[in-house]
Amino acid sequence: MADVSRPEPAGVPEPRRPPPSPPSGRDAEPDSATAPDLIAAPDTAAPTTPPSPPLLEITDLSAGYGPVRVLHNITLTVPEHGITAVLGANGAGKTTLLRTVSGLIRPASGTVALAGRLLNRRSVEDVARLGVAHVPEGRGVILELTVEENLRLGRRRDTRDRSALSAVYDLFPSLAARRSRPGSTLSGGERQMLAIGRALLAEPRLLMLDEPSLGLAPRVVARLMAVLADLRARTGLTVLLVEQNARSALSVADRVVVLSLGAVAVDGDAAAFASDDRLRHAYLGF
């Protein structure tokens, strides 16, 4: 708790950007797919990128476990096509944020919307079917099933068509050699690749990764991040990347959100954040 390198949000130098909360239009029912300009308006830190409508829009969200409130009035947006990194220390609420988006946790108040459709009251299954692929912390590979069975579960329809599976095997060749081995025999890196590959098979609109680097060797982490960057460039994938490993995440992220004690402390352009020594040092300690 008493992490000297990461002071309380109140006592830190003022973040470069104001919290992304334009005074107008924000409290209305998030039906912003039709009015994208409203949201992208105050963006000054990323001048070159054209304003794309936010895919995920989280408004005034509070959530937690029973009486314990973890997230306090979070407001943030995830633009389509690009990697948004969510950074922060242990207990900052990163995992809770993802679990609330995917419906595993019911928010106490506030809204979550995907391309203008409210997710709050939908079941976990429905959120997944609307295009949110959540790779949970600890990878979520079903250890008792084989690699191929895990992948087949990712597809919306389990057909005999193997082209999609082949694409994943091309992306992660080491999985191809182990396709009929149980998930429990895979290494940590392979499990992460399998979980990501399985999530991609659903052709998600939003891929949410919870600490993919956890417990992996730096070399493996670098490869994973390279794959993410490559996917973003080739397919325009939208990724919400939760990481403790801030350096790795910043190496591929377009935008960065820093959570501190359940609130948004920083929300802005990743490159600008990474080059701002004062901010980076205050929140990430390097």
Next chain:
Amino acid sequence: MTHFLDLTLTGVTDGAVYAAVALALVLIWRSTRVVNFAQGGMAMATTFVAWDLVHHGHSYWLAALAAIGVGLVLGAAAERLLIRPVERAAPLNAVIVALGLLVLLQAGAGMIWGGQLRSYPSAFGIKGFKPFGHQLLFSPDDLFMVASVAAVMLLLVLLFRFTPLGLRMRAAAFAPEVSRLLGIRVGRLLTLGWALAAAVGAVAGILIAPTTFVGPSQFDPILVSGFTAAVIGGLDSPVGAVAGGITLGCALSYVAGYVSTDIGAFAAFAVLITVLMLRPNGLFAGHAERRV
């Protein structure tokens, strides 16, 4: 030698019945991690429905189909209405709910069909085969029993191993949360698991009814044997359930034939304890420990 053969055949036949009950228990254990103590009562209820139809002059096969159909509905209803509300509570709650359902079914059957035992017809002849002049303790009906249970097991294995639905059912059983994140409707699959289990139980009920007769609490001893068989097989595997059933059936048959018919229950526990000491996870446990 003929004696041994007879004992083995009797053991396999009895074991097939234990196996059928064990299959039903395994189906439910796999999906909801509940030992369904109402399984005997559910099989009793479906068998009473079949008995009613036979009693009113309908054919054996129509009655059997009706029992299976009623079983599907009964199992689905039990999961949806009784087990679902206590799903997130402590495991003991589900066990107590299942016991409550058992009492409910037994009382209800007593009210509808009365407390006395009813005889139930067998599908085929019960006169033993007589190859080469040797009279065997194995009748066409016994063969039907063994074949039915083998067919049920085979269908379940095919379902789980080779169909997309079976893959989803396995995923939902192993990792419900991850499955839901993949868009798999886990709740429906649990209902389906209970429905299938009750249908398998209905098959078991029809198969044993000719020997045990039908009565409100007539299948309770079979549940104990079925549970023993399921535990021997590892509680998780359909093949294990059948192997456990046959093992138990043969062991009891040998004890009855070579030692004494009075120590059957003792022998059942001896088999159970021996297996659990040698293979704590059962004969067919696929994976020793689950990592969380």
